[in-house]
Amino acid sequence: MPRTCVEICAGAGGQALGLEAAGFEPDVLLEIDDKACETLRLNRPNWNVVEGDLREFDGTPFKGADLLAGGVPCPPFSVAGKQLGADDERDLFPEALRLVEEIQPRAVMLENVRGFMGAVFEDYRLKLKARFQELGYWSEPRLLNASDFGVPQLRPRVVIVAIREHERHHFRWPQVMQDNPKTVGETLYDMMKASGWKGAAKWKTRANDIAPTIVGGSKKHGGPDLGPTRAKRAWATLGVCGMGIANSPPDRDFVGTPRLTVEMVARLQGFPDDWKFAGRKTPAYRQVGNAFPPPVAAAVATQIAAAMDAADAENGSEQAA
Incomplete structure (x- = not known):
């Protein structure tokens, strides 16, 4: 039993x-x-x-x-x-x-x-x-x-x-x-290139470390982002913009530093890809960020x-x- x-x-x-x-x-x-x-x-x-x-x-x-x-x-x-x-x-x-x-x-x-x-x-x-x-x-x-x-x-x-x-x-x-865990680049490469982004391979090489601690934030504050200033700097070294959460992966001709989607953050938290989060982007991200x-x-x-x-x-x- x-x-x-x-x-x-x-x-x-x-x-x-x-x-x-x-x-x-x-x-x-x-x-x-x-x-x-x-x-x-x-x-x-x-x-x-x-x-x-x-x-x-x-x-x-x-x-x-x-x-x-x-x-x-x-x-x-x-x-x-x-x-x-x-x-x-x-x-x-x-x-x-x-x-x-x-x-x-x-x-x-x-x-x-x-x-x-x-x-x-x-x-x-x-x-x-x-x-x-x-x-x-x-x-x-x-x-x-x-x-x-x-x-x-x-x-x-x-x-x-x-x-x-x-x-x-x-x-x-x-x-x-x-064994060391996969890097952010290795973990998210297939998601980053899902819309054909031409810079995905180069990004994967740059994102060659594990992620800093993901935070969920508080309902008292504004929209979702990847944490305080120090955390955002750590994300920036991995080629990730921590100022917000994207609705979708970078498109084919995207230029700049990509943001993560809720699905990408969930994978970095260890959730299986088929686990779905209810609500719009902000409440969904908070659920992911606060998870064990x-x-x-x-x-x-x-x-x-x-x-x-x-x-x-x-x-x-x-x-x-």
Whole structure:
């Protein structure tokens, strides 16, 4: 039987795709953004997608699910923000812990930004670990780079894994891939030349590194772009204009620095090409930019599933004896 999961703050399905690849089936996916919910339903009509606020979500109907997973909001811990942590109204770790208590899953997998590991949040991390211990779980945060798992993008992210104390010895963090990921040029060349752009081959040679971290931006700001000034400079060295998102690839006689399309950014995030995003360009890009790369989610979730398999096999052999 497939293992079950409850996913909170599901977004546009990056983590859900990783969980699916690792053999988990969702009992429910909770997401507050209507366009992201539309994306999930568009691609997986059979999934139980619930649009709503995590603070109002009752986990008790899903008690006993194998895994609770989610990407709780990043702004409370982002170096781009005020780093208010627990004092930020968007801090949803307390709600995630409430669900751990209500659902009592075998394991928990939560994703956040690199800033979560900063010295300023040491007390916060210790309190989180202590609460997991009270609930019967061993837990550990680890900083993972998407590029170490085949994603052509830097994208450092913190993943917190918690497993029931008596099963912790079965869990191992995923191994880093030995091969370097493809460059931006290698990854997007077929898309850049799709309309016959004569400069595509030259562009591919220039775009000879992985992408900087893709950002989704905030609804409070304007249209989509590839991030702050420093990020735009990094994109410029790769031959990409970071000032906005294009509607289509460069045409045959295009001259200048091309912009990426939503589909190109999605591929750089590790989404499969057949995953479609609901809404117009701006909401679609934000869904992509805020996503957890599916290959990273799959790597961690596969190790969680392996730990469960090992624990089940151990329990089976003990019972047989």
